[in-house]
Amino acid sequence: MTPPKPKPPVPMRPLPSLIFASRWLQLPLYLGLILAQAVYVFHFWVELVHLIEAAFGNSASLQKLISSIGYKSDIEVVALNETIIMLVVLALIDVVMISNLLIMVIVGGYETFVSRLHLDGHPDQPEWLSHVNASVLKVKLATAIIGISSIHLLKTFINAANYDEKVLIAQTAIHITFLLSAIAIAYTDKLLNSSHQNTGH
Numbered sequence: 001m002t003p004p005k006p007k008p009p010v011p012m013r014p015l016p017s018l019i020f021a022s023r024w025l026q027l028p029l030y031l032g033l034i035l036a037q038a039v040y041v042f043h044f045w046v047e048l049v050h051l052i053e054a055a056f057g058n059s060a061s062l063q064k065l066i067s068s069i070g071y072k073s074d075i076e077v078v079a080l081n082e083t084i085i086m087l088v089v090l091a092l093i094d095v096v097m098i099s100n101l102l103i104m105v106i107v108g109g110y111e112t113f114v115s116r117l118h119l120d121g122h123p124d125q126p127e128w129l130s131h132v133n134a135s136v137l138k139v140k141l142a143t144a145i146i147g148i149s150s151i152h153l154l155k156t157f158i159n160a161a162n163y164d165e166k167v168l169i170a171q172t173a174i175h176i177t178f179l180l181s182a183i184a185i186a187y188t189d190k191l192l193n194s195s196h197q198n199t200g201h
Helices: 014-055 059-069 082-114 127-131 134-158 165-199
Strands: none
Touching: 014 059, 014 082, 059 082, 082 134, 134 165
């Protein structure tokens, strides 16, 4: 028996078509995030070059590193020490994590809210993109923000002796707030998924 032919798509009315096409207004936003990603890549390499030059005794690069990481010391720093190296490496990791966050927003947001990327079967397709939706993207972004906040908190604790107690308490409270918010988002998402499964949607 020959299967019935699929019905041709019904043309949209002008107003719904215009409203639906308005999603393309987000395209410049995602292109702007790509430019922001390029700025982060440039910043990463600038900091890495300064670290390498400081390791070979370049005092100007060392002072630029100290200024960029906000390192404070009662004595003048004339050479790299373990604390400075650790702070610089954490700053580089921070840049990478923010870059990963940008990728999630750019790729996942475009796929979810603008247009399909048609990456099915592509060897480099991210595993999470195959089941991405607004809810999944929200949870992943919250998790990424917690990771970034953790790096910032660790950087502060490494150099805690040179920070005011109020700064340490404030950063810890902010990190805990991020953590509780992510737990709340994940729990709400779980409840919504359970509700949809129970109703058969």
